[in-house]
Amino acid sequence: MLKVCSASLLLALALLLACDLGLSWSVRKQIIDDFAQVEPVPVALILGTSKYVGKRKNIYYETRLEAGAQLYLRGLVQGLIVSGDNATRYYNEPITMYNDLMSEGIPSAHITMDYAGFRTLDSIVRAQKVFGQTQFIIVSQRFHVERALFIANYYGIKAIGFAVENAPIEYHWRVRLREVLARAKAVFDLYISNEKPRFLGHPEIVGLRELFPESIVDTNMVDTSSSASSE
Template sequence: MFKKLALGCVVALLTILLLLIAVDRYISHQVAGMWSRDINQVEPMPVALVFGTSKYVGKRLNTFYQFRIEAAAKLYQQHKVDALILSGDNATRYYNEPITMLNDLLRMDIPRKHIALDYAGFRTLDSVIRAQQVFGQQRVLLVSQQFHVERALYIAKVKGLDARGFVVDDAPRKFHWRVRLREVLARVKALIDLHIFKASPHFLGEPEQVEFRIPEALKE
């Protein structure tokens, strides 16, 4: 009896593991070719959606955050995008991802008028849908690490948003296994939210304006 029970548990665990791997690979396959690591190969888009995360992990600078901010500045400076949407959590008066990102980008001389703040980007699904429905964007460049960009691109694809991804560097390798495990679970949740629960953002609200840089050709 015990051996049969143990075998059943092993089979169940293996089945769950295979399903998790299948979901992970399915999402990556669905968005293959829709992102780039080379900024020179990035197709110019009207706006970049930059996903927020905490700036610090304990007392250490979060390199996930650092690489996203540096990439956002470069995309704007190299005229790959004409505006930025900074989307993140605004949980308390002491934790505000969009404002933190804004302050760092201002220090990098990115014009304030071309930066829109999304304070209700509590999760990736919220950020993507709000970029389309609240900020009125139909073409968006998604900026984050590869694992995150792939999931965001899949959400955008399901929601009919024309999106591409710019993949930035990852954190040090020692953190990868934790990030990847969390991402696999996040992808399963994304599939459930999109295809079963038909989930909507926590908040939508009134439309928000994005002010774009005037292309050089139109200035002449």
């Protein structure tokens, strides 16, 4: 019995490692981390996370927002989609990102909020099926971008990943360990359970410079304490 348990554990660890390394290898040529390497595309998709971890600011959030803003301000994208969780009246990732991007000088008309990005799979699939985007830049940390690109490739989306700075190692290693399990689940969701987004809904228009060229910065921030529907 001990031998069987040990063999099963080793097999499970081997499968997890294979998913983790195989996923990274499969998307390795689609990731960049330098603005000079970016070829202009219509939209950048910023994947959501919380602005704070406890009482301290979340570096994952800050670096994603900064990179997304720079992609727009440098003219490398025409608009931004901010996709995240809209769990409660007091927790709304898309509206928080929207407000912070506006404070960086991004016109409100060029920021599209996806309130139903509950998981990475939801954010990627909804960018294609709800917001009509078949080519975009995914903005997040490298480990997260790799998984997002894996999902995008499965759905035939022409995406590249812009990898931003990780948190200091004392915080990052815990997140990276969880990512190993998240990658195994992503493989299971796509190839075994055929998992779908929680919500889809009607098509929505993405605000782009070319569609709304005269837009100016809207100084009226959205109230983050207000509730927003998830469709």
